[in-house]
Structures are given as structure tokens and as C-alpha cells.
Amino acid sequence: MGKLSMKKMKLNVGASPIWEKNGWWTLDHKKREDDKYSIIGEASNIPLNNESCEVIFCSHMFEHIPHTKLEDIVLEFNRLLEKNGILRILTPDLKEISKAYVEKNKFFFQKAKEEDENIRTDLGLGGMLMNFIVSPGQDTALFNRNIDTFISGYAHIYLYDFEMLEIILSKCGFYSIQQMQFCESDYDDFIEPLHVFGFKPEWKPLNRKFYEKNNLIHYYDENTGKYNINFKLTGFDRDPITSLIIECKKNKTVNKSNLSSDSKKNYNRYGQSLLKDTKIQFKVNLLKEVSRLLDKM
Numbered sequence: 001m002g003k004l005s006m007k008k009m010k011l012n013v014g015a016s017p018i019w020e021k022n023g024w025w026t027l028d029h030k031k032r033e034d035d036k037y038s039i040i041g042e043a044s045n046i047p048l049n050n051e052s053c054e055v056i057f058c059s060h061m062f063e064h065i066p067h068t069k070l071e072d073i074v075l076e077f078n079r080l081l082e083k084n085g086i087l088r089i090l091t092p093d094l095k096e097i098s099k100a101y102v103e104k105n106k107f108f109f110q111k112a113k114e115e116d117e118n119i120r121t122d123l124g125l126g127g128m129l130m131n132f133i134v135s136p137g138q139d140t141a142l143f144n145r146n147i148d149t150f151i152s153g154y155a156h157i158y159l160y161d162f163e164m165l166e167i168i169l170s171k172c173g174f175y176s177i178q179q180m181q182f183c184e185s186d187y188d189d190f191i192e193p194l195h196v197f198g199f200k201p202e203w204k205p206l207n208r209k210f211y212e213k214n215n216l217i218h219y220y221d222e223n224t225g226k227y228n229i230n231f232k233l234t235g236f237d238r239d240p241i242t243s244l245i246i247e248c249k250k251n252k253t254v255n256k257s258n259l260s261s262d263s264k265k266n267y268n269r270y271g272q273s274l275l276k277d278t279k280i281q282f283k284v285n286l287l288k289e290v291s292r293l294l295d296k297m
Contacts, residue, residue, distance in 0.1 A: 001046050001262075002284070004053065007051060008052065008054040008082060009025050009048070009052055009053045009054065010023055010024045010025065010053070010054060010055050010057075010189070011024070011025050011026070011027060011046075011048075011053050011055070011056050012024055012025070012026045012027070012056075012057045012058075012059075013026075013027045013028075013056060013057070013058045014026055014027070014028060014058055014059070014060075014061035014064075015027070015041065015059075016028055016030070016233070017030045017038070018229055018231070018232050018233055019233045019234065020035070020037075020232055020233075020234060021093050021189075021235070023236050024037070024057075024189075025037045025038070025039060027036050027039045027040075027041050027043065027046055028040070029041075029042070029142065030045050032065060032215065033167070033285075037038055040224065043058075043061065043065075043071040043073045043076060044076050045076065046076055046080060046123050048080055048239070050079055050080070050140050050223070050253075051079075051080050051081065051082045051083070051085075052080055052082075052256070053080045053082065053085060053106070054081075054082055054085050054086070055081075055085060055086040055087075055088070055187065056077050056080065056081060056085070056087050057088050057166070057190070057193075057236060057243070058077070058087070058088070058090070058241070059089075059090040059115070059236065059237070059238060059241075060090055060092070060238070061091075062089065062091040062158075062160060062165075063091050063092055063132075063155075063156045063157070063158060063159055063160075064137070064139045064140070064156060064157065065157075065158070066140065066157060066158070067157075067158040067268070068271060069159075069166060070168060071108075071171070071172060071223065071256070071259060072256070074168055074169060074172040074174075075172050075173075075254060075255075075259075077172075078172050078173045078174070078250055078253060078254055079152070080249040081245070082250070083250060084249050084250060084253075085249065085250045086187055086247065086248075086249055087169075087174065087247070087248050088180075088185065088187070088190055088238060088245070088246070088247045089165065089244075089245070089246045089247075090238065090239070090243045090244070090245050091159070091165075092132045092156075092159055092239075092243065093161065093162075093242060093243060093244035094108075094133075094159040094161040094164075094244075095161040095162065096108075096162055096241060096242065096244070097112075097129060097132050097159070098129065100112075100125075101125055101126065101128075101129040104125060106121060108241065109125055109128050111241045112132075112241055112242050114205045114207060114241075115205050115238075115239040115240060115241055115242060116242075116265075117207045117208060117209075118131075118135075118205075119131045120130070123237060129259050131156070132156060132159060132242070133152065133155055133156060133157075133159050134156055135154065135155045135156040136152065136153065136154060136245075137153055137155020137156070138153045138155070138156050139152065139153070139154060139155050139157075140157055141153050141154075141172070143295055144205050144278075145274070146280075146283075147280065147283045147284070150199070152276070156277065157164045160244065161244065162244060162246065165244075165246055166246075169246070169248050170244070171259055172254050172259075173250060173251050173252045173253060173254035174248040174249060174250055174251060175248065175251040176248055176249045177246060177247075177248040177250055178247055178248065179244065179245065179246055180245045180246065180247050181245070182203075182237050182240040182245065183203075183228075183236075183237050184245075185247060187247075189236065190209070190236050190237065190247075192234075192235040192236060193235050193238065194206075194233060194235040194236060194237060194238040195233070195234065195235045195238065196214070196216065196232070196233060196234075197229050197231065197232040197233060197234045201235060203232075203238065203240065205293050206237075207219075216230060216231050217229060217230040217231075218230075218231070221232065227262075244276075245280055269287070276279070
């Protein structure tokens, strides 16, 4: 797919196929059916032209991204946004969740459980804390060192506090980086919380109790490997108890070559050391080729 060319866009990255909003485009690895405003793609390589967006929204996606890849995605947002374009991010707040754990704040975790009923509870508050940081899912696959045994699939694999993201955003060409309150913004669209399309525009935890009360269907069918859902979502901010909300503006265009992520001062580079093993490198290349061929079928 080539680069799309159009007027300045509003883009929701990682929106999911059931989200829609008049005037907004979406990017996800699953496309909405029969919707020309839905783009399939990866957040680190979005098929849009430079400075083609006036605003980008990204809700609860950063925690699903390997932390060594986050700068690539933020730089892609930087590339797409026009000068002074707005970026709004939501992600679980490492500081608030950790604080609640240290203070043994059971009320906080009770409310967090209402926001996300999939949080594990069998290991006490520690298990709930860790479920925010690392959780099961289908976004990242973990294999053993020999790349011959599948271990598990993961959803959450990293968390951030405001300071961490402020550093990354500043390096990647953003300014006026602010921590915002729920639905607080000078950009009118962001005053509307996430909610079921056609319902009153107010935030309600999207849990099983809410679905049953409103005759909504939302469950994962293990036999088919698919979700069964009979509704759509619209709006923006969600999970006010646990979310870190950041809004910023693009200051200048920054290229990856200008960053120091690959510096020897950054111990994250050690994670790439396995590729010095020629057998592992061969297996990785072989998996890439098999994946490419399967995707073309």
C-alpha cells in the first residue's frame, strides 16, 4: 500500500475495529469492514505522507509495545503531524499504580478491577500490580532462546510514568508536554469520553456487568479465536482511575539518526546481543521469510 495523500487528518492509532468517530481516521492491525477511513498498518510505519495529520490520538497502546521500539513509534507520530499538531496519549500510570500497591490501597485496585475485569486477583495486590505491567494477550509472542518453543503471548509488556514519557516525547520533537485530567483538553473532540456508540456520551467501565445491563455482547470465543461483539465505540478518554493522560504538540521534525537510543550508555542494547549468535540470526531470518510467504498467500 502506497502513502495516502489527503487533507490534514485526525488519526486514532490502535483504535480497534469497533471504534469510529465522524471526521476521524483509524489505524489498527484489523480493519473496520467496508470503511474507507480505516487503515491497516503498523504504528511504526504508517502509510501516510509527512505532516498529513493535525492531531493524533493513541489510547492504551504504549503498554503493548516493546519498550525498545517506542521511540520508533513516537518518531512516526512526529513525522505525520504538522507543526504544532497535537498528540494525546493514554496509558496505565506506573506512578499511581505503584503508589497504590505500596500503600496497600485496596479501594484503588477495586476501582481498577471495575475498569479492567481481566486483572488477575489470585496473587493479591502484587499480582494486580504486575498484571498492569505484564499481561497475557496476542500482541507479542515469546519464544525460548532456541526459538523452537512457544512460551506465551503477551498484551502489556511495559509501563511508563509521566517523567519517562516526557523525556521520550521531548527527544522526539514535542513540546508543551502536559499531564492532563480526564477529558481535559483545549481540543474540543477530547472532551468526549469513550462510550458505546448511540449511548449518552459519558464514561462507564466497559465490563461484563455493564454489557449485561445494556444487552451488549462482548466475549472471546476460544473455539473460533475471535471476539463476538454487537456494538461500536466512539469518544476518547477511558479508565480515569488508572490512566496517565498526556497531551503535547509537535515542535520540530526529528529523525531517528539524531537520537542516542543506540548509545552504549543505554543497556537496552544488550537485548540485541542474541543476534550475534549466527544460528539464532539464521532462525530469525528464516522465520521472517516464512512469515512473508504466508502473508502473501
